[in-house]
Amino acid sequence: MKFHYPELLHGGDYNPEQWMEQKETIWKQDMQYAREAGINTLSIGIFSWAYLEPEDGVYDFSWMDEVMDNLAANGIKAVLATPSGARPAWLAKKYPSVLRMTAQRLPNVFGGRHNACYSSPDYERKVTEINTRLAERYKDHPALMMWHVSNEYNNECHCPRCQERFRDWCKARYGTIENLNRCWWNSFWSHKYTTFDEIISPSPLGEEENVAHLLAWKRFCTDNLVRFFKTEIAPLRRITPNVPVTANLMGTFPGLDYFALGKEMDISSWDNYPAWTGDERDLAVARNSSFRHDLMRGVCDQKPYLMMESSPSSVNWNTINPLRKPGTVLYQGLQAIAHGSDSVQYFQFRAGRGGSEQYHGAVIDRTGTNRTRTFREVAEVGAVLKQLKAVAGSETRNQIALLYDWNVRWSVEGAWMLHRHHEQYEETVRSFHIGLSSLGYGVDMVDETCDISRYKVLVAPMAYMMREGFGQKLRAFVAGGGTLITTYVTGYVNQELLTYMDADPSPMNELTGMHVDECDALDDRTFGHFVWNGKKYRVKEIAELATPTTAQTLAVYADRFYATQPCFTVNEYGKGRCYYIAARTDADFLYDALGWMLKEAGLEPILSRLPEGTCATERYQEDGTRFLFVQNGTHERKIVPLPKTMKDAVTGKKVYEQLEMGELSVAVLTDE
Numbered sequence: 001m002k003f004h005y006p007e008l009l010h011g012g013d014y015n016p017e018q019w020m021e022q023k024e025t026i027w028k029q030d031m032q033y034a035r036e037a038g039i040n041t042l043s044i045g046i047f048s049w050a051y052l053e054p055e056d057g058v059y060d061f062s063w064m065d066e067v068m069d070n071l072a073a074n075g076i077k078a079v080l081a082t083p084s085g086a087r088p089a090w091l092a093k094k095y096p097s098v099l100r101m102t103a104q105r106l107p108n109v110f111g112g113r114h115n116a117c118y119s120s121p122d123y124e125r126k127v128t129e130i131n132t133r134l135a136e137r138y139k140d141h142p143a144l145m146m147w148h149v150s151n152e153y154n155n156e157c158h159c160p161r162c163q164e165r166f167r168d169w170c171k172a173r174y175g176t177i178e179n180l181n182r183c184w185w186n187s188f189w190s191h192k193y194t195t196f197d198e199i200i201s202p203s204p205l206g207e208e209e210n211v212a213h214l215l216a217w218k219r220f221c222t223d224n225l226v227r228f229f230k231t232e233i234a235p236l237r238r239i240t241p242n243v244p245v246t247a248n249l250m251g252t253f254p255g256l257d258y259f260a261l262g263k264e265m266d267i268s269s270w271d272n273y274p275a276w277t278g279d280e281r282d283l284a285v286a287r288n289s290s291f292r293h294d295l296m297r298g299v300c301d302q303k304p305y306l307m308m309e310s311s312p313s314s315v316n317w318n319t320i321n322p323l324r325k326p327g328t329v330l331y332q333g334l335q336a337i338a339h340g341s342d343s344v345q346y347f348q349f350r351a352g353r354g355g356s357e358q359y360h361g362a363v364i365d366r367t368g369t370n371r372t373r374t375f376r377e378v379a380e381v382g383a384v385l386k387q388l389k390a391v392a393g394s395e396t397r398n399q400i401a402l403l404y405d406w407n408v409r410w411s412v413e414g415a416w417m418l419h420r421h422h423e424q425y426e427e428t429v430r431s432f433h434i435g436l437s438s439l440g441y442g443v444d445m446v447d448e449t450c451d452i453s454r455y456k457v458l459v460a461p462m463a464y465m466m467r468e469g470f471g472q473k474l475r476a477f478v479a480g481g482g483t484l485i486t487t488y489v490t491g492y493v494n495q496e497l498l499t500y501m502d503a504d505p506s507p508m509n510e511l512t513g514m515h516v517d518e519c520d521a522l523d524d525r526t527f528g529h530f531v532w533n534g535k536k537y538r539v540k541e542i543a544e545l546a547t548p549t550t551a552q553t554l555a556v557y558a559d560r561f562y563a564t565q566p567c568f569t570v571n572e573y574g575k576g577r578c579y580y581i582a583a584r585t586d587a588d589f590l591y592d593a594l595g596w597m598l599k600e601a602g603l604e605p606i607l608s609r610l611p612e613g614t615c616a617t618e619r620y621q622e623d624g625t626r627f628l629f630v631q632n633g634t635h636e637r638k639i640v641p642l643p644k645t646m647k648d649a650v651t652g653k654k655v656y657e658q659l660e661m662g663e664l665s666v667a668v669l670t671d672e
């Protein structure tokens, strides 16, 4: 189901149960302020369980009815949450199985939020009951727009039920204990299991070093959560089949494979909390946000998504929580839109007077008024989003895919390898994202399970582990004319993390036209270098030693004992080609080499000659209408050359081939 709303959404988490005792005044004022701030959506019920079900089986929807009616009366759409992100104290007391157990096998006690066991039958039942009632109650309510399922699903539970499920999962995946022993290489350290009953989850008190075991556990945790998610949404799907379902994600959160979860959602959404500093460090922050936006769009097949949360001012959970400079909130919001979000939403709409998040930024902050800078800035975002209404529902049409795979990440990070547990998988993928963006290209993020046939170029850095069918997919992609750009630490192991050998070679060998013989780890005082295209570049951290078979060498190492061995190669394969970057380098090489490889692949950037610190993205409506977004992530003014005169979509003014941009700003342009 594709979500479609004819406007960009503007809103945020609304927790009116905090003000139940003053609803006559506060709730009324909320609606007035929401209108003033150009808010057209609010997310409600996220943490409302104790108010919706004050006692086991005793429900009270009266206050929620009132809130929903208020929203409808004010033209505001509800992103209605299921309350499973936190639970009432009575529930934890009566059904202790709903609480998690730590990896040390200690049962948690009531408190905090999340903290749930996704294998607890009591939890499943109580969640199903309340979700059913919510759906029944509001299925025809005019305010209902979307389901917000739980809150930031996260982390694992090591209770006996989860252990049992893990064993069942292992049985289903490996079939026999002999096969599991083979896949996990349990012939070493006497780790051979005799029966599935002996398997337990990883723990600092026991097994933590066998990466195959760790990966199996991570995969299980995702599968178990996806199963729970499907149970959670079953009543919603049944009772409200036309209401789209999302769950708010957390960017590069390490604990779950979001591509797997994304397959079950109608629309992706995520909570974006960049740590803006107000100085030149913001460029790195902005680039990191851009990367995560693209990733979060990727998990639901590149469809428009939502920025479900962001802070309209500071947060309260960093060690130091600075205010944002004027203009940052607008920048943060438009950055989301530039990457394909159909919304700018905040946490939270009105700050509470106490409790855990008392000092977190809010649209209506602790003054309780609309007289604040934050409120004015939010209202400005609202006004700008109204001008950009035509952007709603438009999609990206990028020709480059960049691979980021949670399974690969877990495999690389868990391996005792070159820089033990510091292989920098995410940073590496991000460095390629920065290179591509700085060159003016738009990027789609994919994982090894995604369809890559629609792209011209696939960039796959550190694709260490080849999942089921991925090698074949790559072969078809390149043979069919695609360009594959890959790097060091790619194709080392199969889906079970067993290393490829000569008798069972890595599918990468055929594509890269070489085989990797050794890999060097450099410490932070050791560097190599090489010369390519007349320019000298630095090698750092990782340097692979490889022997070409059919590959052509583009550059060779200049020093250390492997001087003259190739560090940059290309291999023609079918109608396409595969480039191989054998060493980790600085950003200058990625920029130069990516620029050259993409030109060779016949790809033109969205904008060329972009000044340092700027990037460009595009969104298209089905009828071909194009929106061009230019982001300036620096605190300097920038002049961006345009190929032609365009129109500013916010002001309606013409922009004559020279776009002048202020610090931290996003320009939205349309063709004249």
Ligand code: GLA
Binding pocket: 151, 152, 271, 273, 309, 315, 347, 357, 360
């Ligand atoms: C997360 C949660 C919110 C709130 C914010 C604060 O994203 O989903 O409930 O705690 O963080 O930044």
Ligand code: ZN
Binding pocket: 100, 101, 117, 118, 119, 120, 157, 158, 159, 160, 161, 162
């Ligand atoms: Zn559990």
